[in-house]
Each structure stands twice: as C-alpha cells, then as structure tokens.
Amino acid sequence: MEATPIAPTHLGIIMDGNGRWAQKRALPRTAGHLEGLKALKRVIKEASVLGIGFVTFYVFSTENWKRSKQEVSYLMHLLVAKLHGELGFYNKQGIRILVCGDLDGLPKDVQEVIESTVKATENNTNITCILAINYGGQNEICRAVNRCLAEGPQKNLTENDIRSHLDLPHVPPVDMIVRSANERRLSNFLLWDSAYAELGFYEKFWPDWKAEDVRTICKDYSQRVRKFGGVE
Ligand code: IPE
Ligand code: IPE
Ligand code: MG
Numbered sequence: 001m002e003a004t005p006i007a008p009t010h011l012g013i014i015m016d017g018n019g020r021w022a023q024k025r026a027l028p029r030t031a032g033h034l035e036g037l038k039a040l041k042r043v044i045k046e047a048s049v050l051g052i053g054f055v056t057f058y059v060f061s062t063e064n065w066k067r068s069k070q071e072v073s074y075l076m077h078l079l080v081a082k083l084h085g086e087l088g089f090y091n092k093q094g095i096r097i098l099v100c101g102d103l104d105g106l107p108k109d110v111q112e113v114i115e116s117t118v119k120a121t122e123n124n125t126n127i128t129c130i131l132a133i134n135y136g137g138q139n140e141i142c143r144a145v146n147r148c149l150a151e152g153p154q155k156n157l158t159e160n161d162i163r164s165h166l167d168l169p170h171v172p173p174v175d176m177i178v179r180s181a182n183e184r185r186l187s188n189f190l191l192w193d194s195a196y197a198e199l200g201f202y203e204k205f206w207p208d209w210k211a212e213d214v215r216t217i218c219k220d221y222s223q224r225v226r227k228f229g230g231v232e
Contacts, residue, residue, distance in 0.1 A: 044095060091121065099114050
C-alpha cells in the first residue's frame with residue numbers, strides 16, 4: 001500500500017487560467033471566474049480532508065486592476081456575493097476565513113463583507129482559508145516596513161521585525177506554492193515567504209482542478225527534500 005503523503009502545513013495557490021478555460025469554450029472570461037470558484041470549493045474541501053492547515057488562494061493581485069473595468073467589477077461583485085453567499089459552506093466545513101492584502105484599496109462593500117466573513121468564521125477549526133485580495137508581495141513588504149517605522153524611530157530593522165509586521169504574522173510560512181495553467185512565475189505572490197517554499201507548476205486550468213489534484217500536490221510535496229541551506 002502506498003504511504004499516506006505528508007501534507008504541507010501551509011499551501012499557497014496561484015489560481016490561473018480562468019480566462020483561457022472560458023475562451024476554449026467560447027464563453028466570456030467571467031464564466032471562467034465563476035467556474036474557478038467551484039474549483040476553490042473542491043480544493044479547500046480536499047485540503048481539509050488531507051490535513052493541510054492553511055491554504056492561501058491568490059484571488060486578486062495589485063496588478064489585476066489593469067484588467068478591463070467590466071472584469072474588475074465582476075470580480076469584486078463575485079467576492080461580495082460569494083463571501084456572503086457561501087457562509088453556510090464555510091461553517092459546515094469548519095473553514096476559517098482570513099484575508100491578506102491591501103484591504104484599504106478595496107471598494108467599501110468588499111471591505112465590509114470581508115470583515116463580517118472573517119468574524120463569522122473565526123471559531124472554525126478544520127482548516128484556514130486565506131484569501132489574498134488586492135495582494136502584492138512587494139506591497140505587503142512595503143506596508144510591513146511602514147508599520148515598523150510608524151512604531152517610532154528605528155535603528156536597524158531586522159528580518160524578524162519585518163516578518164512580524166506582515167499581514168498575517170501568526171500564520172506559519174508557506175511550505176509549497178503551486179500554480180495552475182502551466183505558467184511558471186510567482187506574479188508577486190507571497191514574496192517574503194517564498195524564500196524557502198517548494199514550487200510546483202501544473203498544466204490544468206484552474207477551473208478544472210479537482211480533489212485528485214490536491215492529492216497529487218501532497219504526493220509531490222512529500223517527495224521534496226527541504227534542506228533550508230543545510231545538509232541532509
Ligand atoms: C486567474 O485566471 C484569475 C485571476 C487572476 C483573477 P486568469 O483570469 O488570469 O486567466 P488567464 O490567465 O487569462 O487564462
Ligand atoms: C496572478 O495571475 C494573479 C492571481 C492569480 C490573482 P495573473 O494571471 O494576473 O498573472 P500574470 O499577469 O499572468 O503574471
Ligand atoms: Mg492569468
């Protein structure tokens with residue numbers, strides 16, 4: 001019998017390929033985003049079964065504002081509708097929702113729904129689902145440095161000072177970052193934490209991801225040797 005794969009404590013996912021998934025079916029890009037949400041639900045459910053503690057999903061980057069006005073407003077609308085509309089799902093599955101990113105830069109209704117969803121799921125303990133919204137790694141580091149400076153005059157900021165001022169300092173560093181749609185770059189995702197994260201790139205478009213893809217990731221992760229600069 002195959003050994004049970006060792007799951008990462010914290011998995012980061014760059015959900016990519018929604019647009020191409022839709023294009024392949026002659027559908028509008030928005031249809032890809034809607035379908036991508038179904039994939040997110042399948043993936044978080046399986047991640048919970050496999051004992052992954054934290055999954056960070058890259059939902060909207062600080063660069064995604066460059067997209068058409070219609071696409072951006074659809075994505076914002078989807079966030080408001082589904083954060084609220086899927087509350088029953090999060091609570092039934094024991095999913096705690098947290099958010100990282102530059103939340104001040106989001107429309108007021110999105111900020112409000114984020115705040116109420118985080119509050120409504122704070123006692124769920126099966127898995128933590130972190131949504132990176134208006135998130136950019138460079139932006140996060142920059143805001144962390146500014147938070148340090150706001151605490152008073154500083155001599156030399158240490159790595160620990162910066163880490164402890166990131167958006168979610170109590171969340172363990174990401175162990176593995178995976179990306180769908182066969183693109184091989186980080187696109188400004190979790191730059192601080194990616195220093196020693198394992199990376200995995202997968203071909204399928206995000207809306208096609210199923211439970212079995214999470215099992216594949218765990219299997220791949222369990223075969224990595226993490227040395228952190230040391231020797232085995
Ligand atoms: C990822 O899919 C979703 C977001 C970035 C919001 P894309 O929309 O980037 O899909 P492609 O890359 O155009 O196929
Ligand atoms: C990264 O995907 C951002 C999210 C998944 C939210 P993009 O599709 O925006 O990235 P690039 O532009 O291809 O690097
Ligand atoms: Mg893309």
